[in-house]
């Protein structure tokens with residue numbers, strides 16, 4: 001269906017460019033917004049503008065932040081010689097939720113993906129090489145995809161002459177999954193990446 | 199295993215169809231376009247996650263609707279029931295669930311309920327391009343080896359990425375030789391696994407096929423099945439000799455990639471690998487596609503499918519279900535009779551479609567139980583059986 005208003009159509013076009021939002025959902029959201037009071041729309045649009053204006057990338061780890069460096073990079077509690085490399089800011093949130101990791105992060109903003117036009121220069125790789133000069137260990141926590149694998153492989157090849165420890169997070173059985181219900185690939189990975197009992 | 203029941207909506211010309219099946223023979227007849235093949239397609243989607251007719255789910259959705267849904271109830275060998283639900287809406291990913299609501303990926307469904315399909319275009323396995331033979335082989339391995347299936351998906355992804363990078367380099371857009379090298383490494387790693395698995399599969403499959411062919415033809419003729427990953431018979435023989443050892447596959451793959459390096463950059467395409475593999479079918483030591491008569495090629499095709507059934511039966515805990523689409527377009531009465539008798543003796547559940555019910559009447563006398571369904575404009579009705587006295 002087509003709306004007679006050009007503005008409504010434009011709004012639907014914009015909203016449907018958002019991830020996981022199809023045209024139908026965009027229509028629903030547009031109609032929802034239309035029914036909201038003036039104050040809500042005011043607040044909504046101000047926040048939207050502020051989001052872009054106030055939030056920037058941390059100049060060290062490239063996570064989203066309002067202050068530069070970000071709270072994690074400027075915290076004296078954090079070990080700056082331990083860098084965990086992730087693909088997206090969401091991954092930082094996920095690891096932070098564990099409350100266990102005491103190092104800092106480096107957000108690449110993706111993984112090498114030629115099909116999606118993500119080349120090496122679009123990722124924060126050269127910045128990572130700079131930081132690696134003063135680090136003792138780099139932990140790779142990229143997604144277990146072929147793109148993630150190749151990105152790790154590529155960065156490791158660039159770091160091969162650095163006096164630094166390179167590690168990656170283990171891939172294995174998720175907690176709570178009984179062995180009989182684990183899928184074969186996960187089980188195989190868990191066996192291949194087994195660790196020694198000391 | 200056998201399928202107890204299927205219920206589906208909006209598949210091809212079926213609005214809503216619910217059928218309870220016989221654990222042995224199920225026959226669907228009706229004119230072309232009546233919707234009998236769609237029943238087999240629905241079974242294929244419920245057991246293998248996709249149709250054997252098309253790769254595109256939107257082609258299956260009934261005209262003027264935007265989704266299809268199906269529910270298939272299966273009884274396993276140990277009599278435990280299982281139900282699989284598949285829902286597809288155009289423009290969205292297909293959703294597969296099991297009875298407890300747990301979502302399944304295609305990879306985890308494939309192989310749970312093994313199926314063997316014989317459809318009219320499958321003579322391509324003998325006469326068509328290598329892709330027919332690869333699909334034939336991959337389908338069998340995928341249903342018995344989950345790791346292989348996962349590696350195959352991984353391989354396709356790496357291949358796509360590498361091809362895109364090669365294309366960019368060939369257009370001069372991007373200089374990424376260090377990266378290309380890494381993609382090549384990854385491609386070779388997964389290729390070694392795929393070639394090794396296909397090779398070891400053929401070692402087990404070929405003797406089964408040879409035996410099946412002899413049993414079907416009762417003649418002095420013999421047929422054989424070989425794996426030809428390289429365009430060089432000496433290398434292929436060497437790999438077989440070495441039981442497809444990783445090192446030897448790796449060695450030859452590496453040299454192929456080195457040989458093609460320059461041309462790959464010019465063409466912007468991966469020129470060698472398991473995506474170009476072939477298998478050779480021989481009849482009396484000559485390439486079957488060159489020497490086989492109509493009748494011989496039919497025997498080869500039936501023997502391949504018979505071997506597929508035996509292979510799955512041996513390597514899985516469960517017997518496969520067999521779908522024979524438009525059976526008389528491929529086989530004459532004698533062969534149909536032979537095939538149905540063999541499969542009936544194996545106690546397999548069978549689904550066959552045909553246009554004229556009269557064609558099969560003389561054979562049905564030998565069957566104790568079967569179900570007969572008439573299909574017209576997407577509507578299925580169960581008919582009374584022919585009794586020996588009536589024929």
Ligand SMILES: [Zn+2]
Nearest residue numbers: 058061070073
């Ligand atoms: Zn930071």
